[in-house]
Amino acid sequence: MTAHDPQDPHDLGEWDPSLLDAARALEGPSDALERRLLARLEGTIASEIAAPPRVDSVAERPSLGARVARVVRAHAAGVLVAFAAGVLTGRVTKSTDAPQSLTAPRSARDLALLRDAGASISEIAVIDVVVVSPADAAYGPAVGLEDASRGAPDVRTSAPRRPTARTPEPEDLTAETHLMDMARSALARGRAEAAMDAIDQHARAFAQGQLAEDRESLAVQALVTLGRREQATRRAEAFRRRWPSGLYRPRVEAAIALIR
Amino acid sequence: MTDSSAAATPTRASPPALVSPLPGEDFAAFFRATSAYVWSSLRRLGVGVADLEDQSHETFLAMYRHRAAFDAARPLRPWVFAFALRVAADYRKQAWHRRRPETLTHEPPATTPAADDLVAERQQREMIHEALDALDLDRRAVLVMHELDGEAIPVVAQTLEIPLNTAYSRLRSAREQFSAALKRAQARRGEP
Structure with a gap:
């Protein structure tokens, strides 16, 4: 019997792995359902390519200012710090001058889709720079084109947290x-x-x-x-x-x- | 919405193949290689049986939209899991699904020993899912990734973007809560 130390974060106590045995095998869809799901998916993708998500009327579409304000609210602290640093160093840049390292990899077709959705190049740069972080791009569902065009991502709660210093490299x-x-x-x-x-x-x-x-x-x-x-x-x-x-x-x- | 329980089959090997077509290459092949994993992950993360088809669709659609962001140098499975987790989290925020009964209307008739085994196995699995429902999603995700997917805790921490000690701490409490919930579920069903 092992002595357990509840103060040790790596001490996980007693555990019987067989408790989960019945759930170890993957339970996938049947072949027929898998085919149906794939057909449905291909249909959705084809319709998105043919007609990318679009806001129908100008009145319904939030202005660029409103969208920028929304993401700025969500990142207020970071923006303020960055702006202050820019003022101090005299190097406040336009959004389109943002460092490339902040943007997720994006194909030419995705950029075309963004433009087709009615976004200008400067909007694309703003959306890219402010919303997509490297962590989003690498590990999880980033807030991207479709969210930006729908106009409702709550990046404060839905974006994955950035890795902390203690998160594994x-x-x-x-x-x-x-x-x-x-x-x-x-x-x-x-x-x-x-x-x-x-x-x-x-x-x-x-x-x-x-x-x-x-x-x-x-x-x-x-x-x-x-x-x-x-x-x-x-x-x-x-x-x-x-x-x-x-x-x-x-x-x-x-x-x-x-x-x- | 469709009744996905009709066609669900617990037949796939676990864990999923580490080598799969990448999402940025042949997406249909990627879908076929990972559909069972996505399906199971969503179920393990609390998506109801009847909603698995719709939520799988959402998961694959999200992966398709973000396929360019996949880094081929990194392991595929945690990347896929992160999408399933996001979809499951959104799903759980919707109140409506909680009111819907989980109907398993296609239980095979238990007329042979093999069928009996199948039913017992399915009941056991459902009991595990019931016990997993006692966990919040943060702990549940750690338990599923580590105990069922076999991911090392540092990989879990990296995927969920949490500190290593938090991952250990969540695993410890998830194990405790799961064990207690499973005992309660067994007691309700009159099992030892």
Whole structure:
């Protein structure tokens, strides 16, 4: 039995993963429903391409000023800080001069769609710069063309929060995840040597990486599969010392139980 | 709205293939490769059975509109999950769906042992979804991503754009709440 420390944020207490077993398999639509869904989707996409979302009358369409005011309200603090910085440095720029790094990748066709929807180039720049953040673009549904043309995104509540300083770095985490996926996949296919290669590669590149616990649990499982009992036992002991109530402790114990 | 429960089949392997056509390439192929995952994720995030078709449509439409923003260097599944989560969050804000009964009118007749197993499995799954309903969406998303999709907690934190310790803390409380809710659901159904 493991002693639990409720003050330790990584101490997750007792948990029986089998509670969720019945929900592990994916439950997809039937083939017929999948075909229907795809046809429906293609129909919607085709109609959007043929007639992009458009506000019918000038009266119904919020003015550029109103739309800019809306996003400025939503980002008031950031805009004020940026404006103040601009005033201080004497480099207040027009919206169209915004740095490209703030804009999401956008194809020529999407820009054409924006123009077709009645947006001028300066409006497109404003919408791009103010609404779309790199985090939106990379990880989730950004507020984009359709939301802008419908005119009702509440970016204060609907846009994903920007990563904080303590949010994992995306690049390293991607590389780490890739190596762990390789190890896990090799292990699942019974190729424990290949799994160890990926594990060793991770250990060299990311000794204290964010997925170190994942790596060490996989290492124990791979070593057990390879019949390297002593190494598996040593690594399991090190795991217990480092992550006494770690997420993957049950996997480690289950693997070690096989060679006891 | 359509009755999607009629045609739902719990037959797909889990987790979904890591290698899939990317959303910016062949979107129809991308749809076929990920439809089961989107469907399951929406269900796990609280979308009612009868609304799965409509909400899947919304999810894929949103992904289509933002396909240019997909970074092929990053894993696909968390990107897809983020869209499903957004759609599920919007869905849960709508009050009307809560009043609609969850009708599973197409239960197969339990005349053979295999059919009995199927019914028992489906009931078990529905009980899990019922227990998941006890969680708020923030905790539910962490639990689903980590425990069902098998994503590491740092990946969960990155996808949901929350600090690592918050992800751990949500997972811990989600596990506790889920375990308690499942016990209550089992007690209501007279199961041990």
